[in-house]
Amino acid sequence: MEGDLNEEPERTRQLAASPVDTGQAVESETSDSSVLEALSVSSEQEFFSEEELVLQTATAAQVTPTITFDTSQAAAHTYLGDREDLSGTSEPFGDGETVGLPLYPISDLVLFPGGTLPLRLDRRQRELVDRALAAAPPLQRLIAVICFTRPFDGMPHFSQVGCTAEVRQVREDDDGSLNCIAIGQQRIRVSDKALRESIQRSSWLAVPVKVMADAPVPPVPREARRDMMWWGRLIFEAFDPHALAATAKGLAAAMSPQARLFEGSPLQLSYWLGSNMPFDADVKQEMLEVGNEVERLRCAIRVMEPMDPRCRFCGVKISSGRNVFSMSESGPGGAFVNPQGYIHDLMTVSKVSRNVALHGRPETEYSWFPGYAWTICCCSTCSSHLGWRFTATKEGLLPRSFWGLRVSQLMPRVKVRGSDGDSPSHEPLWPLSSRG
Incomplete structure (x- = not known):
């Protein structure tokens, strides 16, 4: 477009x-x-x-x-009204694979794999989705989504890490606008060069994006857990994906009963929390960019415990x-x-x-x-x-x-303790060290 x-x-x-x-x-x-x-x-x-x-x-x-x-x-x-369900689903791309997709920057919104993205596009904007719907497999119905924010200086900042989205439902209104539901699929990265060229030319129809897979984190073996001293168990609870998932579920369940019933893997839970918990765009972008579920779950836990809007x-x-x-x-x-x-x-x-x-x-x-x-x-x-x-x-x-x-x-x-040990102060999240 x-x-x-x-x-x-x-x-x-x-x-x-x-x-x-x-x-x-x-x-x-x-x-x-x-x-x-x-x-x-x-x-x-x-x-x-x-x-x-x-x-x-x-x-x-x-x-x-x-x-x-x-x-x-x-x-x-x-x-959004009654929508037509589109048949079939796209096959995932391999880690590191580069594909050309329509790129859709969205203000203050971070999409995760599995997340739902509602879209209403006018005649000018719908060219992106029209291009995706007309593409041949394996690119059919796929767009890439990245977040952009406007800091206080007014200059937009575009994130390079985003997510592919597959259009699953569509409805065309009488005025030519298109209502869609898209579902997040895979993490992607847009190179600095490709992003700059798209911004300079205001052209987003075919932008090369690189697929990013999460690095799997194995759980601590059961026999190793039995031999741990008390300090070892603390380390285990802080870095084992299943232990972190249990902690995150407990915190999220206070706000969403669906969290306690979630049956997916720790990786899927980390994506679900990013999609459905009320974190701001900066926090969500941090969670999307880290390369494994352990760091993502740790980030979610840090934000959920002291949430203070x-x-x-x-x-x-x-x-x-x-x-x-x-x-x-x-x-x-x-x-x-x-x-x-x-x-x-x-x-x-x-x-x-x-x-x-x-x-x-x-x-x-x-x-x-x-x-x-x-x-x-x-x-x-x-x-x-x-x-x-x-x-x-x-x-x-x-x-x-x-x-x-x-x-x-x-x-x-x-929320952290103030310097006097009593009064709370409010500090922003520190950036996470592990990036995907």
Whole structure:
């Protein structure tokens, strides 16, 4: 595709939590003005002061609200409408193999093998997927996805390590736009030269990418474990993939019941955590770039233990890690796309602090969670757009309200002890030493 693939939508477009309009009429009970008027009144129980959130984080157990919502609807991205399933799956490429694929840079989103990527592409953008759909095997239906971020200096930074994605479902709308679901396949690296040439020419249709396989990490033999002294067992628990997987499952299960039921290998679990836990793009990029599941699981554990969402721009506390829960059967984090094609990486929480302010009236159109109306919410200190409050519009739907926070607007950091040994400070993650 020629031109700037990732021309960021206008701010007003980014604010719209708006899945694709399926053309279906909104049910009368959700469009009734009296219902929406009632939803615009905030419940005081949804807001906490920073002091209350700190106390909650220190003393309370994980807060998991009762859920009657069908969480499979969010995971299936039903807001994109009925889609055609494409038959067959692609064969994996060998480690180190170089192939030419359409390259799709996406703002603040990191795709992992096995992860779900919802796409809505207009007539100009869909050329990428059209090229992939028309390609001959083994390249058919494959694109390469990399993340780019915009630091405070405003200059975009493109990551060289990304993931291939196979288009599994498509739907063409009357306006010529294309709704797709793609699934992550294999890690890839784009050379600095190829990336620079694509950026300079604004051409992304056929970019050479190199496939990267993870280096397998064998578990510690059982007989060796029996002979370990206590310090040896500590080392074993810190580096054995199965021991790390058990620890990561326990931490993730507090936010997502699906984690405890996960039956894949430690490698597959490391990818699942990267896809479905609410980590920010920098952390996810670190996890994608490391070359084995041990480092990836260790990184996930470091972030999950002290999760403490704060506004990325002014640092005020937004919620507590105790309030993170799953409104999707995939997990508490996930990507959702609006009608303009902008993809938001979302974290769902049950409560927020009083540093969050609502803007505008509740809207039922384009809701990512069927049966819920959305209202824009911003940081009351710096006015940055944090996400949306979702409020139930149907009787019996639980929870009655929850919050979807944009992970790109948050500052998840590792909580460490302050220099005085008592007060906590917040330091960013150190880069991991092992890269794939």
